Amino acid sequence: MRANLIAEATMLTVSSAAPGVVGMPAAQANGSALAQAAGEHTAAQDQAFFVEIDSVSAGNRVGRATFRWRRASSASWEAAGLVTSTNWRTLADGVKFRWLGNVTPDFEMGDAWTILASANQGPTKLLDGDRDTAWRATGCANEHLTADLGAPALAQAMILADHNLTDQAVVTLLGDDGPNWTAPAFRQAVAVTRPHLTLFFEQTRRHWRLIMQDPANPDGHIRASMLHLCAVFRPARNFSASHDQTLSAGRVISYNDAGRMTGTTTSLGRAFSLPFNGLDAGDRAGLEAVFNQVHDVASGRLRPFFFTPSDDAPAETFYCLPEAELELRARGLGRWSSLLRLSEVTRSDV
Incomplete structure (x- = not known):
């Protein structure tokens, strides 16, 4: 496709x-105040939030010292001079932050915290x-x-x-x-x-x-x-009805000191070997276009594609990656043959 x-x-x-997860703050602080983060992260990308004590001139306790904060994507502080508090304060994108007071001193100038928040789903x-x-x-x-x-x-x-x-x-x-x-x-x-x-x-x-x-x-x-x-690429001459399919298992096998084998299975996927014969110039161009689409040089990304052997069986649809070489052979009279090998891209979290 x-x-x-x-x-x-x-x-x-x-x-x-569903919202993303807000992580616990990672401290780079000499003061004793305990920081907490919470909320439901609504942004579409993973983000890091930086919080830093910017003044202790009015006191170094929670409720006296002030702080500033910004997202990692921002070159400048998005707010400053905010009074520290034991009440939740929303920073941005659903991320909340607060402190729990401890023994004196709670803060030192420059105490800092980093909060990581995963993208929403x-x-x-x-x-x-x-x-x-x-x-x-x-x-x-x-x-x-x-x-x-x-x-x-x-x-x-x-x-x-x-x-x-x-x-x-x-x-x-x-x-x-x-x-x-x-x-x-x-x-x-x-x-x-x-x-x-x-x-x-x-x-x-x-x-x-x-x-x-x-x-x-x-x-x-x-x-x-x-x-x-x-859109869908359907060559005028489809691959041969006589073609190969392979079912492969991703697995890890190990042996203990006694020689006993153990192992785990990580995935199951199919591989296809599809011979094309009698391709005309349009079909050859179509195969090359799909191959070039997968190997997106401009972005440097590999882009697998969906492959359905027959429109009559939509349930048999696979997310596939071709081999790194597309072999095309001239057969005369403007006709070409090719052998397209595809491997299913499997899920690693199954």
Whole structure:
């Protein structure tokens, strides 16, 4: 499948997102005051917050000394001269901070603390290409993902990867140019397939919404690792019906001093060896375009793609990476052959 039409997190909104975690403060302080951090981090990126005592001229106790703070992304202090307190003070993005007084002296000038806060589980998780991260909604009764492509674009497939939807879930894909979500130009029910929800269609629309209603979900929330909306590469001459598939296990094996073997399994994934024969110039260009899409030299990133051997079996969809070389052989009369080898990118948190 082609590159994701939802290219940036700013193009995607979610009905809800679980907040990120706020870590405990790491102190670089000579004073005895104990700092605490709490809250629900709402920002889309991991952040570090810096807090520093900037004055003890009015006293070195909690309630007398003052502090300043900033995020690591900010070149300057975002606030200064704030009175220290045992009450919670919200810094930004849902992160709260306070002190507990101890024995004198509570503070010394320059005492500092660092708080790490992980990103919320919002739209960026759906577009990072990582099966180990996930968008997580706060509920499951009625959640949706909404994309604005900026302009109408041809979409032929939608994949919601590594979801936790149950068989009772009602899933609907909407497309429109308005958008008018009450009476959209395109509406399609989506059958639940696992591990990826896959739907093939053909529509040129600007706005898209995936609605998921799964009120009996035992997890109490809906989650997924990726949302992919894209065009599809279908060569005029498909790969040979006689092709190879391999099921591989990721495992670690060790032996103790007595020679007894132990081991663990980390993942299961498929590999494909797909021979193409009689490719014309257009098919060759299509294969090269997919190969170049995976190896994004401009960003330096590897971008695996979704592969479905047959449109008739959308449940058989795999997130794959090709080998580092694409072999193309001229067969005369403008025809080409190729052997495409793919390996499934597995989850490491399973």
